[in-house]
Amino acid sequence: MxxxxxxxxxxxxxxxxxxxxxxxxxxxxxxxxxxxxxxxxxxxxxxxxxxxxxxxxxxxxxxxxxxxxxxxxxxxxxxxxxxxxxxxxxxxxxxxxxxxxxxPVYQLLGGKSRKGVNLYAHASGEDVDSTLEKAQELVKKGFKAIRLQSAIPGLSVTYGVLGDKKDYFELQGSRPLPPEETWSTAKYFDMVENLFAKGRELLGNDIHLLHDVHSRLTPIESARLGKLLEPYNLLFLEDASIAENQNSYDVIRQHTTTPLAIGETYNTLWDCKNLIEEQRVDYIRAAATHAGGITGMRRIGDFANVHNVKTAPHGAPDLSPICFAAHMHLNLHAPNFGIQEFVGFDNAGLNTLFSHDFTVENGMAFIPDKPGLGVDFNEEAASKYPYKRSYLPVSRLEDGTVWNW
Missing domain, CATH: 3.30.390.10 (Enolase-like, N-terminal domain)
Structure with missing residues (x-):
């Protein structure tokens, strides 16, 4: 072979x-x-x-x-x-x-640990009320775990919130340069508790709520946020702070019992080894495409299992159905799987290139028992969609200082 x-x-x-x-x-x-x-x-x-x-x-x-x-x-x-x-x-x-x-690959890993894969969906809006309207729509579709993101009053752009706006990829023209976005921690704090207070009251206690800070806060600010959100019982708070210095999460951990998740930018076990073995986080969110494939992810998952840390793989729209399939096989197998981020595959062009048979029912994803990953790629269709240079945005504080995006 x-x-x-x-x-x-x-x-x-x-x-x-x-x-x-x-x-x-x-x-x-x-x-x-x-x-x-x-x-x-x-x-x-x-x-x-x-x-x-x-x-x-x-x-x-x-x-x-x-x-x-x-x-x-x-x-x-x-x-x-x-x-x-x-x-x-x-x-x-x-x-x-x-x-x-x-x-199917999950059988080669040792077989299933569960019948399906729990998902969390995204609800985001131009204000708290529109975010919660979208969350209610997702509940009606059967989702039992929802990430809440609302625009921040006073800022022109907020991470995770598009509404009717085009995303950064669509906004870039023939000579794209990184778009720049402004961040204010003070304005964020003015909004975020209201989002979850209303969200928990409206959605009840049976729906898991999540939130992505996207590394905008310092460790002590993240500690404050985690403590502030404790009454609303989040499933986890994602990327509260950058953890290049993994000791930073000691500051957050000692101040709050809100579960913490991190890892979508990590490439190997070594990036998160101390966070896991010191149990500074509760969920590790590495992605198969960024962390060495199924082999690399399995190492991270097995190590996390020893230290009572669950997996919650990254699921952004820049990860193709092939990556999602890899996650599905890992998620079905891993005894310490927690939850899978899900943005859906509603893009018609995307589904022309990648053929798959994923199904979603009552907030859970399922895959058919096809050999291998169960996804195919159409080379001829790919030639009709040429590469377009694009960049992730750059974040700046209101005084112009480059910040974490």
Whole structure:
């Protein structure tokens, strides 16, 4: 089962995706997601110029050896570009192995721990009332866990809130540059408690509520927020602060019992090792595309399980259905799975490129028992959606200081 060809596709069906297809000499192939939002071509070059030539002729079944070869052998370990490239290769190899075995990937991991995967959906609006209207709509659709995000009065843009506005990807023209957004912690605090006080009163106690700070606060500010939100019993508070200094979460932890989640920018276990083993967080939110694929995510999940930390994989719209499928197989298997972020796949162009049979019922996701990952990629359709250069926004304080986005 030797590798014959590694193909890399960069397409833009509404936003950019980097997709890998590994073809074996027998004709069986697998697909993987290598998307790194705002740095897509860096990963594509890593794959085409550096990784693909090293894989030709290797046995596609040797997933662990290939993972170690690409991780240790490069010498320059870790990093988002390198790990996204490794992730796509890893997913594609698991896809191949499942197809050869005629089993879904979760069976190769050891089988199911649950019948379906609990999801949390996003409710966001131009003010608190419109956010809660959308939350009620999601409850009617069966979702039992909802992330609440509301625009901040006095700021032109708020993370996670689009309403009728175009997102940053759509706003960029023929020569895009990073859009800039303004942040005010004081104005945020004026809004956020009201959002959850009204949200809990309106939605009741049976709905799980979540919130994403997106690393806008300092640790002591996050401690204040966690304590402020304790009466509203959040499932978790996400990315309260940057944790490049992992000791920062000691400050938050000692002041609040609100559960904490972090990890969507992490690339390896080493990025979150201390946070997990010191039980400074309750949920780890790494993504398969950014953290070394199924193999890398399984390491993180197993380590977290030992320390009573649950998994809650990142599920942003820049992660393709291939990544979502990888998460589904991991989530079905992992005994310490918590919840999966879900934004849906309503983009018509996206579904032209990626064929899948995901279903959602009563706030839970299900996948059919197809061999491998259960997702396919349409090369011909991808050629109709050429790459469009795009950047993530840059955040600044009101005085102009560059801040965390």
């Amino acid at each position: 030797n590798i014959k060809q590694v193909k890399v596709f960069v397409s833009s069906p509404g936003r950019n995706f980097v997709t890998v297809k590994i073809i074996t000499e027998s004709g069986i192939y697998g697909v993987g997601d290598a998307t790194l939002n705002g740095r897509e071509m860096a990963v594509a070059a890593m794959l085409e110029e550096h990784i693909a030539p090293c894989l030709i002729g290797r046995n596609a079944h040797d997933i662990e050896d290939i993972w170690q070869y690409l991780y240790k052998g490069v010498y320059w370990r870790r990093g988002p570009v390198n790990m996204a490239a490794i992730a796509a290769i890893d997913m594609a190899l698991w896809d191949i192995k499942g197809k050869v075995a005629n089993l």
